[in-house]
Amino acid sequence: MVTLPTRRLLPLLWLLFALPLGLAQAQSQTTDTPPYSALADLLENEQSRDALVNELRNLAQGTPAEANAAASAAAEPSASRELAQSTRAIAEGLGDQFTVLADVLNNLAEGRLTGDNGQFSMSGLLDASLNLGLVIAATLAAFLLLRRLAGPLFSRLDHWSRHGAGNTPVLRLVLCVALAAALDVLAVGLAYVGGNLVATFAVGVTGEQSTQASLFLNAFMVIELLKAGLRMLFSSRYNGLRLLPIHATEAAYWNRWLALLISLLGYGVMVMEPLVAIHVSPALSQGLNTLLMLAAFGYAVAVILKNRRRLSAALRDRANQSSLTASKLSLQLLARTWHWLALGYFTVVLVLVLLSPSNALPFVLFATLKTLGVIGVGALLSALLGQIIGRRIRLSDDLRRKLPLLEARLNSYIPNGLRFVRLLLLTAVILLSLNAWQVLDLATWYASDAGGVLMGRIVSVAFILAMAAAIWVGLASLIEHKLNPETGTGMPSARTQTLLSLFRSALAVLLVTMTVMIALSELGIDIGPLIAGAGVLGLAIGFGAQKLVQDVITGVFIQIENAMNTGDVVTLGGITGTAEKLSIRSVGIRDLSGTYHIIPFSSVDTVSNYMRDFAYHVGEYRVAYRENIDEAIAHLQHAFEELVADPEQKPYVLEALEVAGVIALADSSVNIRVRIMTAPGMQWAVGRAYNRLVKMHFEQAGIEIPYPQSTVHFEGSRQGEAPALKLERATSSARHTGTCG
Template sequence: MPRHSRPLVRTAALFLFTLILAAASPTAPVHAQSPQSPLQAATIDSSANPDAVIAPLLDVLKDEAARQKLIESLEKSTAVPADAAAANADTAAQTTVAGRLAGMTKNVIEETLAVGHKFARDLSGLATLFNGASEFDGGHVLSMLTPLLATVVVSMLLLMLCKRGLRSALARLSGRFQNHGFLAALALVGLYFLAEILALALAYFAGSAVAAALSSGTGVSIYQTLYLNAFLVTGAASILIRVLTGIAQGDYAVLRMAPSVRATLRRRAIVLTGLLIYGIAFVVPAANVLVSFSVGRGLRVLVYTLAAIFAVCMVRAISRQQQIAAELPAQEPTEEGDAAVDDALPEPVQSAFMQLWPLIAYGYVAVSYVIALSRPDLFVEFVGGATVRTALALIVGGLVLRGCGYLSTFTVRTPAFLPLDSQALSNRLTSFVPILLRVVWLLVSVAILAVVLDAWSIVDVGGWVEGDRGSAMIAGLVSSLIVVVSCIVIWAAASSWIDYRMATSAGTSLLDSRYRTLYSLLKNALTVALVVFGGMIALSELGIDIGPLLAGAGVLGLAIGFGAQKLVQDIISGVFIQLENAMNVGDVVGAGGITGVVERLTLRSVSLRDLSGVYHIIPFSSVDSVSNYMRTFSFHVEEVGIAYKENVADGKAAMQEAFDRLQQTEHKADILEPLEMHGVTGLGDSAVAIRARIKTAPGKQWGLGRAYTELVKQVMDERGIEIPFPHTTLFLGRDKAGKTDELPVKLLQEAGKSGKAASRRKRASTDDVLANDGNAIPESDD
């Protein structure tokens, strides 16, 4: 932006620029910058030697004429310091905040009045068309109007016919491209774009041919040339607008808006573009040539005013359409890539942008209108160029976001010969897509803001980027982003490989369990290493010195080592437990007084789930011993009690038969050796204990044992072997003579309701009753 146009921008943003200028450093006083006068120089030089000026001064005082001149010069010199003091007072007043605000207000008022005066003066030029002050040549206008109208009719009519013909031809092909992916849609948009360009080119060359044919040997008139140039620029701008808002029958738009919003934007933007281009590039120059420059200036003001009013109405209409579309259900399905971008962008940011963009658009229209009125020569150069750069930044940023969204929908497929789990790798990379899209959205937003600030000459972003500091910062940011993305890809690939190895080693052997445990620990260690080292490298690429960070980390680690001895003990114990292969994921172990299945192992703790489903996290520092129930093999110990009256050999045969039946079930593969019969292991109060043991595969002893116990009960019942429960035998005893002691029982006779003896019931007195399991022992009727 040229230097003399910057006050116009400050006029449009009065308050903001006032505060900025108020915070600026004060300027030096004016008199401090003025050069020394010869008299002052002489005074300074002679002050060092007073005798050098006494003799000349005496000569002057003795001469009457010279004395009079000295008096006049002294009188003049006394007036200068007074004026300088007043100027210095004004300058001092301007160095304060209040003075600056007053100066800024004064400048703004003066510039506003100047703009208003210029607006009224330019608009009054239209009155010369009606008061006869202009040199309007009607005959010349009629002579040039016929070839101009012929050129306009031929170019417009041919453009409409070519567009209709080409669009109807492409409409038959659009059905073949729909629902065939992104590349098919891109090809369809390219065909429509080429068709629009072809139609515009044919119409332009046809209009040029008509203009040349009607020139009558004098050449194409300046008016026809102005029209054809405006026609070409307007057509190109219309094609660009259609590409942004949906060139293929309103579909496949770059801008992601509702169809009704896109249609409103497309219609009104094309009309606004035509009004500005035809008005400024054709009507105003033609009026300058045909009538006068004052009429041309008036028409220019009129065109700008109508365009500003139309632009404000367009912003209101689009904002209203967006509100209506937001309340209605979606009129077209959201593509997967666009849905990914919507999910990545924070909802408050989207809603804030929807509310703020009309205000930004109104501000843009106001600033452009002020510049168009005050500096018309800068409107096309400055406002037009800044608008084009801003629009291109928004379009490119939107395309980058949509492209990233479509890339996130692609599935990562690895070659079959690579030992990777493609599905796991795709899922892991997909999980980082929202985060990466948020980062890309932030970077794109910063880039768009930088382009806008540079385009409107608010901040010299281009100079900063070209400087050493800016280029170094951007290079460091790109390098750190590459490091972070590389770490994410490495982590996803390594984790997928670990998952693949864990899935392929999902057997029951000890070695497979060991591999799964080590792979799990390797994944955790790799994650920590990538986060630590990747973060340090990224920080170093940003220009941050990581030396103090490493030193601080060492001191912090030492402090943590003293303050978290329990944690250190957990990690050291966990390392030795893993080195000794005491437990693996999937083992049933007893640790810390809790028995359960190992679900997770880290360097600090083990996670167990017991039989009741309770999840326990046990630090290794609290594990004194580890009992592993699944190391190499297991045993099921079966101990059966039979009655004393039964034969022990029969009991052993029954247990062997139950084992033979067990080998005919699905548990046969889990039995490693024949039944190991231990025989009688004890004589209990009411049973003879017989024990046998079955050697099983690791972890199979519980299911196999339940099935074997059930078969033992079944065989014992079939053979009539009693499995006793606790009994109590009453023995009255005998004396030396062989006489059995009597059991004192009192007999009670109860009469029935009929008066006859109904029954005899044995009932003992309270002190003489002997009980067995709570039942009184009856006496025989004999």
């Protein structure tokens, strides 16, 4: 491969819309040697010979000062000078080619033109064209016939691709397209063989194949294989055999345009140009090559400008339909710049072919094919990953019952991991495309120490992240298995639930910290200063946030002493409620009114837990002074017996009724205390049920539950005698009235 020095590359990049650097490496500057036939043609032509002589004399008359100035200017090139030189070289090359083409046409008209085979002969050219036409007709007829015979197979593949059952749709599409491409290639190969047979045994001298027939058949093979590749992307007749997700009308349009462009360039460069060089003139062949390139460039530019807005709108619609952020941004960027990229590509191809026609065209062709192949494979893999990302992972019912969070966890981690793989795939496609255009030399870079080390580190970091995710999923699933009451071990205790929940949180923090540290170490970052800095920072935080440290230390001891667990009813800091969430620093309590309180452990002096081992309902029942106390106690016992007989309350009553007896002679009542041992947390429910039964039994027995009463004494003698209270019937203005007598 012929290369271009870097100093000549910068202005050319600026001129050609900053397209890949390696495009220019196909040019030839100082190492190309002109063919001897071209030099002979140059000397035979009077005008070109005189121009060469004049140029040599002008160079010979140059002064040393001018030579030194030119050498100095060449030693310190600037971007503007290089740009001007490159532009002038292109313009002068085009002008010279058109001048030579005009001379050749003039000599052709005068009959003074010779080709590679000697004196030009119009009859020989017509005879060769007739023989070539027969080969072309036979080859194309065989190819069309074979394609028609393969039509039913294409239809079956198309139907299976669109309506087949099983397998991933993308894989089924790729398989059908690959089989269709194999049939296409087989048809091209058989037509090529048939054309060779016709050219060898039916045209010209039997047993020999003419040069023009060989040129056409080779061009036919290359061009039709390229068209077969186009049909894989833009199949217009079979929707199930088209890799690109576009409408059939769009596919037919772009397939027709690209096929015409390939045919124009392929048959023109590979068939017409060599034939003209052989039978007419090499100079005319070179001029024809220039005209073909200009015509193809103009055609491409016209099609690009015509479809600029329409294709941009289609790309924006596709971006809006994409669910992945990276794909959406890429498509939006491509919608804005695709026409500039296409114009730059065709401009670079034109310039390279004009500057170095013998080397540039093969380089551009193979680089383009490599790029399209890399992009096609990357697009297929990306589509396959996209379908896997969008497909939800389903676990068995038994596994989902035992590990209810595992399915959600897998559906979170695996798609994110595949998105990361998709990003790596995009990076690989970009790097391989740049390598195809020789902007990068991936093989040399990978063989170098830096490349090998970097790739090893990337693989190591990816392995570390994957292992960390697997460890987290495994341990979190194990904790979830222990916490699940349906796994066969029964309902875990409140302490077990609290400790396992705290362990899961601590495990997450520890695993993330270790993974980050190990990954940074694998990337070559010294984590020693980070660890030391973390220690200093922790010490500073310890001094500046003593309250936080106290919270943590108190929380650790509360958990060690099993003072409370999630779900316990506790009193902390004067607040009574249910402990809903425990962390290493605080506890969240929901009180009876539904208010949620977060209490730091540093403010906790006493933990009152109502849920340890057992509880008591302590009831104090008041009866009137005139009631029989023993009878009241008996009815309290009857109410307890009825409570125990209730199947809903019996499981929560642990022991017989404990009667403490009369505990107070209050102002208006005699107070009797009883106590019922219950299961922890059920003392309130049992107490409410027992109070209901006591009220019912006292009412049935006529035992008065007094309310506050007052005794009124009237003034009298020391012996307690007082005047009688006289009552009179009330008048119409009042229902009752009383007077003191």
